[in-house]
Every structure is written in C-alpha cells, then in structure tokens.
Amino acid sequence: MDKMYTLQELSKSTFIPFSEEMVQFNTLDVSSIIKDPNELFLNFYKQFAFVSIPKSYFDWIEKLLTEYNIKCQDKFVTLLCSFQFVYLPHMDKQLDIPLVKDFNEEHNEWELFFNVLEEYLIKDNFDYKNISFQFESKKKHSINNYWVNKDIYEAIAVGFGITKDNFFERKKEILNDTLKLNLNKSDKYILSILVQTLSSLWSIEGKIQNIHLRFIGFFLNLAGVKVSNDNQPIEIFDSLEDNLKHVEVKNVRHYYNGRTKYFHK
Incomplete structure (x- = not known):
C-alpha cells in the first residue's frame, strides 16, 4: 500500500487540485482521537499510505487545534483527507x-x-x-x-x-438492517456522519456546545465539505477568529442531531 491521497479544493461545485505548496504525511490511525470511527473510513486507511495537503491548511490545523487545546496535528491531517475522500463521491453522485x-x-x-x-x-x-x-x-x-x-x-x-x-x-x-439510503440525500447523510464523528471529541449525553460546533464547521470547510445551504463558495478568511465566526452553527447542529429522513421508509 503506497498510494497517496491529495486533498483537493472545492471550486464551483467541483474538486480541483490546489495550486499552492503541498506537504506530505504518513496516514495515521485516528482511533485514539475519534471514538468508534465509522466503517466508512476504513477503506481510506486501507487504500492510502500517505496524504498530502496544502502547507497553509496544515498551518490552519495547527492554529485550530492550539485554540482548542488539542494535540495530534498529524492525525487530524489524516482525518481531514479521509473526510473529503468519504464525502466526494456522494457530492458528485459518482456512486455505482x-x-x-x-x-x-x-x-x-x-x-x-x-x-x-x-x-x-x-x-x-x-x-x-x-x-x-x-x-x-x-x-x-x-x-x-x-x-x-x-x-x-x-x-x-x-x-x-x-x-x-x-x-x-x-x-x-x-x-x-436493510434500511435503504435515499440516493438524492446521500451527501447530507454522509455530512451528518462527518459532523457526528468530530463531535465525539466533546459530545456528552447527546449535548454539544456551539464553540465546538464552530470547530467542526471550520474543519469541514478545510476538507471542502460545505455545511451551509447557499450556493456560495467556501471562503477561508485571514484569521482563525473570522473563520470560526462565519461558521453557520445552526446548520452544523442540524447535522449533529441527524435525521432518519435520509432513508426511505
């Protein structure tokens, strides 16, 4: 297994290569930071030995984790790439x-x-x-x-x-065991899984604070996963404060709560 996953940029509803300097990392096991990772992520760890992200994005991850007093930056690089890998085929409807x-x-x-x-x-x-x-x-x-x-x-x-x-x-x-996912809403279902996966860092008895939802929203932005319902491109602001402030907490909480409407009855 020597394949590398390279993070891509979301531009006009399409993922394209970044044009800036990239940095490479080994793919790491994230089970120590995420409780019970969804099986959807297992294929990522099996397929890719390395991940590559923009240098600026690694800097953002460092700033974000420092702000929230979280360590293991390299593992969050793996997590970031795995989020995009899991979400991408559902957003583009590239499913078989x-x-x-x-x-x-x-x-x-x-x-x-x-x-x-x-x-x-x-x-x-x-x-x-x-x-x-x-x-x-x-x-x-x-x-x-x-x-x-x-x-x-x-x-x-x-x-x-x-x-x-x-x-x-x-x-x-x-x-x-055969509840079937509504294909037209599969991207929303995957988004819900991503939000709930990150929320395991703080969620206690199904409750989570807005400050933590802001972390999740910005992290998803870095992964190229839109949480907002508008058609505007994802914008990365100049300061961490602005990036956290512009997260639409209401939408993140919606996906945190999850909805069975993603499935056919």
Whole structure:
C-alpha cells in the first residue's frame, strides 16, 4: 500500500487540485482521537499510505487545534483527507448506479422473501408450484418437485435461523438492517456522519456546545465539505477568529442531531 491521497479544493461545485505548496504525511490511525470511527473510513486507511495537503491548511490545523487545546496535528491531517475522500463521491453522485439500485431494492426484496416464507412457516400453506432460478445468460431452471421445493424452503429457514416461533422477531431484525439510503440525500447523510464523528471529541449525553460546533464547521470547510445551504463558495478568511465566526452553527447542529429522513421508509 503506497498510494497517496491529495486533498483537493472545492471550486464551483467541483474538486480541483490546489495550486499552492503541498506537504506530505504518513496516514495515521485516528482511533485514539475519534471514538468508534465509522466503517466508512476504513477503506481510506486501507487504500492510502500517505496524504498530502496544502502547507497553509496544515498551518490552519495547527492554529485550530492550539485554540482548542488539542494535540495530534498529524492525525487530524489524516482525518481531514479521509473526510473529503468519504464525502466526494456522494457530492458528485459518482456512486455505482447499478449497485445503488440493488441497494435500494434490497428492502423490498426482503419483504417479498418474508411474505413467501410466512406462507410456508406460519400459515402452513405450502402450495407453490415451483422454484425458479434465472441466470444472466437468460437461462431459466425451474424445480417442480414438491418435496425438493419443501426441502429448499426448510434449508433457507434454517440458514437464516428462522423458525415458526421467532419468525416475526427475525423478520424485524433483518429488515432493520436493510434500511435503504435515499440516493438524492446521500451527501447530507454522509455530512451528518462527518459532523457526528468530530463531535465525539466533546459530545456528552447527546449535548454539544456551539464553540465546538464552530470547530467542526471550520474543519469541514478545510476538507471542502460545505455545511451551509447557499450556493456560495467556501471562503477561508485571514484569521482563525473570522473563520470560526462565519461558521453557520445552526446548520452544523442540524447535522449533529441527524435525521432518519435520509432513508426511505
């Protein structure tokens, strides 16, 4: 693993290379500063051995952490790059569309599966004519034998640990794991994860102060992640005081609180 992630600049809704001096760092484990990092960040640490950011941005990180009496500047460089890496494909909607379609249909397919299995386990109404398998080559094979079909249903139930007694409990568990993200709001969902990830530095029992939300907002600005709802470009001001003052705390708190509306029901 010797790849390097280079931080990019957000310009007119597009990420472009910085034109200023860049500095390079080793990618570091951030688990010591962030509680329970979301699994979305794991791919970043697996893919990149080095990160590169503008020298001026490293200076901003030093000033920001000094202001908040936080150490481990190098780890926050890794965190900054990982934030952009996680957010970028959702902002640009560069997601694998066929995969997203499968993801969005997953919940509905599981609902259909449980409707069928309920007939077999709960209603004792096993009257299905056959089980069919269709392949990408468009070949279709049907299994028509009653006993073979019955054994297949039984094997499926056993494989998922589903019985007549725990059917509805297991159904709820599996369906809860398939809540599907609304693709049109995926960038907002990722933004919420980023805000909540940083908030673990201070959040106590679901509460966080505005001064800490200002830290989060400016850090996200450095990552090229917009928290504001306007169409204005991200502006980095000349002083740390101005950068913190211009953070829209209300919007950051909105993403800190999180909303299930990011998901389809």
